[in-house]
Amino acid sequence: MPEGGSPISGKADEDGTLGRVAYVGFGLFGSAVLAFADVMVRAGSLEYTEGDIDAPIHVAAFVAVAVLALLGFIGVGLGSVRPNAAVWLLRAAAAGAIVASLNAIVQSHPLVGIALLFFSGFPLLLAAWAVGWAERP
Numbered sequence: 574m575p576e577g578g579s580p581i582s583g584k585a586d587e588d589g590t591l592g593r594v595a596y597v598g599f600g601l602f603g604s605a606v607l608a609f610a611d612v613m614v615r616a617g618s619l620e621y622t623e624g625d626i627d628a629p630i631h632v633a634a635f636v637a638v639a640v641l642a643l644l645g646f647i648g649v650g651l652g653s654v655r656p657n658a659a660v661w662l663l664r665a666a667a668a669g670a671i672v673a674s675l676n677a678i679v680q681s682h683p684l685v686g687i688a689l690l691f692f693s694g695f696p697l698l699l700a701a702w703a704v705g706w707a708e709r710p
Contacts, residue, residue: 592707596652596700600663603696604645607670610689611638641669645697652704659704667697 648662670693678686 589707592703593653596659596663596703596707597649598700599696599703600645600649600652600700603670603693603700604642604649604666606689606693606696607645607666607673608639608642610673610685610693611635611642638669638673641666644669645700648704649700652707656704656707660701663697663701663704667694667701670694670697 644662645666648659648666651659651662670689674686674689674694676686677683677689
């Protein structure tokens with residue numbers, strides 16, 4: 574037991590540290606997968622863009638997903654300073670990952686959609702939850 578402290582405060586510190594590791598790890602991983610998947614899908618031969626970014630809707634979708642991935646990275650950075658804002662930024666990034674995965678599923682690419690959901694959407698939701706767990710008052 575720390576000098577002058579209680580075992581409960583030691584447990585809270587340990588939980589906070591574990592929560593910070595969780596939201597940083599899951600948040601960075603989910604955001605990176607979202608950004609990487611967006612670039613790979615646009616550069617690849619998937620049907621919903623055919624690898625081309627020529628229509629305004631394709632450009633808008635590319636930029637929107639890139640911005641949502643950036644919001645995930647910013648959310649991780651704000652986790653300890655502004656936990657409420659971080660939660661909302663991570664949730665927005667998760668929503669973008671979920672929409673992108675549903676789009677891939679609708680466009681006859683279920684494996685890409687499911688992979689995006691499991692490797693980006695769920696980790697970002699876990700990161701948003703972990704921010705509240707780690708940075709609670």
